[in-house]
């Protein structure tokens with residue numbers, strides 16, 4: 001099989017698995033956005049995915065977004081930043097991205113808000129919360145995430161749209177399930193507490209970016225609205 005055929009086969013399988021997982025929890029597949037994570041592949045593979053109808057792409061390095069978004073400028077694709085953003089790269093990155101999934105400090109939230117105000121284009125963003133209980137993993141503590149939402153009134157250049165999290169990927173679906181469930185409960189609780197503040201900038205905590213190649217079905221059963229899938233798309 002050619003690389004393109006492998007990607008097509010994998011994509012069909014993943015879409016089917018998304019549908020089965022959604023249906024098994026009373027949801028519809030259309031509620032879940034597949035974000036193709038392309039950090040480990042080249043432009044040809046991205047082009048294959050575009051040809052197959054994929055429109056959402058995730059990269060964890062800002063530089064990769066600059067290059068790739070420019071290359072595929074005419075293709076009407078949406079880029080999602082899913083990795084750490086340094087403040088000095090924010091200004092150059094923001095014009096290329098549809099969603100920042102990885103707001104992981106108050107300082108980057110302030111910088112993004114400043115840029116959103118300056119450009120008069122509020123930036124859709126998710127707070128990345130550390131749900132794995134592993135201090136070496138990325139993401140805000142719950143307390144720090146909550147504090148950012150408490151100050152949302154002064155962050156008018158950001159549209160807070162939801163939360164992002166990664167499970168501990170223990171290969172133990174009971175742990176993963178509990179972690180994803182916890183993120184959903186946080187999202188629901190914070191939408192109740194902060195929803196009216198957030199709506200002033202057009203925000204609302206509706207999105208849950210959770211689930212990768214190894215755990216996306218569990219994530220969907222727990223309410224994921226965006227799955228970030230890389231290796232399962234490209235593995236032969």
Ligand SMILES: *Cc1c(COP(=O)(O)O)cnc(C)c1O
Pocket residue numbers: 037039060082083212213214228229230231232
């Ligand atoms: C690489 C990456 C993914 C995709 O992981 P796979 O296991 O390859 O599906 C998802 N989210 C983030 C933040 C990543 O860095």
